[in-house]
Amino acid sequence: MDLQQIKYFLAVVDNGTFLAASKQVHVTQPTLSAGIRKLEQSLGVTLFNRGSRSATLTAEGEQFLKPARQSYNQLVLVRSKLRKQPEKIVIGVLSNIHMDHVARIISSYRSIHPHILIELVVDADAALSRMLAEKKVDLIIVNSDTQADNFQPIIRESLCIVVPGGHPWANERLIELKSLDGERFIERIRCGFWEPVNQQFQQQQIQPLTVMQAESDEFVLSLVAANLGVSIITDRTTPYDVRFIEIKDLSIDRSIGVCMPNTDVLPHVEAFYRAVLDKRD
Structure with a gap:
């Protein structure tokens, strides 16, 4: 043996x-x-x-x-x-993906391969796609808007209205997009979701009162928790005192997934890829 x-x-x-x-x-x-x-x-x-x-x-x-x-x-x-050279997987992670998703994807592999060292490299999609092509990373975790080839979806994301824990809507399960008309609003800028959301605002003649803009989900959540306004963001686990409410008349979905090269893939990287695909939504 x-x-x-x-x-x-x-x-x-x-x-x-x-x-x-x-x-x-x-x-x-x-x-x-x-x-x-x-x-x-x-x-x-x-x-x-x-x-x-x-x-x-x-x-x-x-x-x-x-x-x-x-x-x-x-x-x-x-x-x-x-x-003194452990087997390692270098994973590129899109900068605006919530770490809950990354942890969920990795955990399905980590539980059966605890000896593998995993290194995370965080960057924008264009940079990650280039690093994957140049084999500077073994695979990348990105969303379905990626420029990279061979995208395989793992986790489906949906947009929600996020409000402070003490907001009058906090106990609502469903809410219509038009409820945001005139509401103090924190805009998540430089986000792939924002353009289709803004189009919906224009089509339905909804005019939220934009009071702040932020470039990261973390900033948006902290501002909402501080009762500075409401926002639209993807649902996730968070330590902030906020509530996520499903939007009744807005269906904009996106997936989080992985991309891997077609050739010259190391066995332990291939095993990671197969493990996460087996756990997809």
Whole structure:
């Protein structure tokens, strides 16, 4: 039994088929199958029920899975420490994406690959797209307005009206856009959502009383919490005392997702990509 054989075993478990597993670890299917057979021979048991479309764990395979994953992660961690060069994924993150979304995307991978070092690089979309093309980052987390190719949506975002916790609307579940007419309003500028929102204001002849403008979601939320006005922003978890209210007559959606190159992808980066796609909304 060796580390590579355990890696093959875990790849089959995580991907469900020998073919998909071989692609993840970048070997041919016969090579992976031979590695699994050697592992089974060394253990003296059959680990997988081999079907035409999938590979499922036998009772012995189920028993082997937890210690195999723990041992693999520990051995990779030790190897990384000895080499002083841990396996790493460099992820570019769009500057205006809320970190709740980033944490959610990463956590689905982190729970089963704790030994991988993850570095986050925050920048604008154009810069991230360029870094991805130049292979300065392994993948990027951006929204559906991105210039980069191969975008795969993970999390759907919807716009809400955000009000202070003590606002008369705070307990409302739904509200019409026209309610903002004449209301003190904090405008989120330089945001992909703002142009279609402004078009809706013009079409419905709605004129909020814009009292402040801010370039970041965090600034907007802090200003709303201070009772300086209301705003339109995507729903999220926040420490600020604000309430998010669904807009009855405004349907502008956007997705948060990932982009990855088509070629020369490292196995642990490919594993990250597959893990987050499996957890998409």
